[in-house]
Amino acid sequence: GEDVEQSLFLSVREGDSSVINCTYTDSSSTYLYWYKQEPGAGLQLLTYIFSNMDMKQDQRLTVLLNKKDKHLSLRIADTQTGDSAIYFCASGGATNKLIFGTGTLLAVQP
Amino acid sequence: DSGVTQTPKHLITATGQRVTLRCSPRSGDLSVYWYQQSLDQGLQFLIQYYNGEERAKGNILERFSAQQFPDLHSELNLSSLELGDSALYFCASSGSVTGGSGNTIYFGEGSWLTVV
Numbered sequence: 001g002e003d004v005e006q007s008l009f010l011s012v013r014e015g016d017s018s019v020i021n022c023t024y025t026d027s028s029s030t031y032l033y034w035y036k037q038e039p040g041a042g043l044q045l046l047t048y049i050f051s052n053m054d055m056k057q058d059q060r061l062t063v064l065l066n067k068k069d070k071h072l073s074l075r076i077a078d079t080q081t082g083d084s085a086i087y088f089c090a091s092g093g094a095t096n097k098l099i100f101g102t103g104t105l106l107a108v109q110p
Numbered sequence: 111d112s113g114v115t116q117t118p119k120h121l122i123t124a125t126g127q128r129v130t131l132r133c134s135p136r137s138g139d140l141s142v143y144w145y146q147q148s149l150d151q152g153l154q155f156l157i158q159y160y161n162g163e164e165r166a167k168g169n170i171l172e173r174f175s176a177q178q179f180p181d182l183h184s185e186l187n188l189s190s191l192e193l194g195d196s197a198l199y200f201c202a203s204s205g206s207v208t209g210g211s212g213n214t215i216y217f218g219e220g221s222w223l224t225v226v
Contacts, residue, residue, distance in 0.1 A: 033215070042112070042219035043200060088153065095166040096141060096204055096215060100153035 002026040006089055006101035013109050018076040020104045022089030025070065029091035032065060033098065034074045037086045046074070046087075076106075084108045113137065114218035116201050122224045128189040131221045135182055135203030141165070142184040143204075143215070144176055148197040159184055191225045198222050 003025045012018045024032070033048040049056045049063045049072075056063045062075040076083055086105050090098040113136035123129055135142050144156040146169075155168035159178035170176075173191075178184040188195060202217040 035217070043202075043217035045112070045214065045216055048214065090153075092215070095158065096143070097155050097158060097166045097168060098143075098145075098153075098202075098215065099155070100145075102152050 002091070002099045004089055004091055004099050004101035006087075006104045008102065009105050009107070011107045011109060012079050014079060014081055016079055018074075018079045018083070018106055018108075020074045020076075020087050020089075020106065022072040022074075022101055023070055024072065024089070024091040024099070024101075026091050026093060026099065027070070028093045029070075031092040032063075032072050033088075033090040033092065034061075034063065035088040035090065035100075037088065037103070039085075043088065079106075079108050081108045081110055112216040112218060114201055114203050114216050116199075116218035116221050118221055119219065120222045120224075122226060123191060125191055125193060125225055127191050127225075128187065129191065129223065131186040131188070131199050131201075131223070133184045133186070133201030133203075133218060135184070135201075136216055139203035139205050139216075140182065141204045142178055142182070143202040144170075144184070144186050145200040145202065145217075146197045147200060147220070148194075151197075153200075156186070188223070193225050196223055196225045 034046040035043040060077045064073045086103040089101040115134040140161045156170040158166040176186045198220045200220045204215045
């Protein structure tokens with residue numbers, strides 16, 4: 001069945017770059033998304049990438065997509081303590097139904 | 111602010127009861143989605159409506175039902191509640207069923223349901 005996998009935890013120092021990785025199984029995924037969830041809060045859409053793109057950059061965020069390996073990554077440059085949160089990768093197909101990963105807890109050390 | 115509004119934000123109810131969660135999508139969005147987030151299951155897709163009609167169904171229990179009204183707001187009805195139904199229920203919306211900029215899917219803040 002459809003599945004999205006992420007590592008559970010990442011710890012970085014403030015000012016470093018963070019790279020959060022994700023793999024998915026659904027080859028019909030049309031869009032791939034990154035959402036951020038802060039404690040007790042909702043899901044904030046950070047960025048998304050269309051499946052025919054390799055890379056998308058948006059300010060401090062860079063998304064890389066390797067469609068052959070079904071691998072997606074989110075790089076956060078100059079990571080700040082305010083970036084501490086859970087980051088969810090999600091794949092979306094024809095119906096827009098999203099399959100979410102387990103989420104990666106990003107801890108930024110001052 | 112995503113533009114998706116959910117009420118209530120928090121709800122505590124007893125087992126066996128029924129509750130209704132309400133969602134107003136972003137202005138102009140035709141699709142509404144419901145998701146459940148729990149510690150053991152993670153984020154699970156429940157159901158999708160597009161312009162009033164059901165379009166996709168996920169892991170939604172028979173005790174749960176949803177509808178989308180002509181003004182495009184949606185309600186998720188949860189009945190015969192069990193302790194395991196305690197979760198954060200998200201509503202999301204997008205502009206179209208498939209393709210193009212309609213694939214930007216925005217989530218509300220969620221409704222915290224605690225069943226005691």
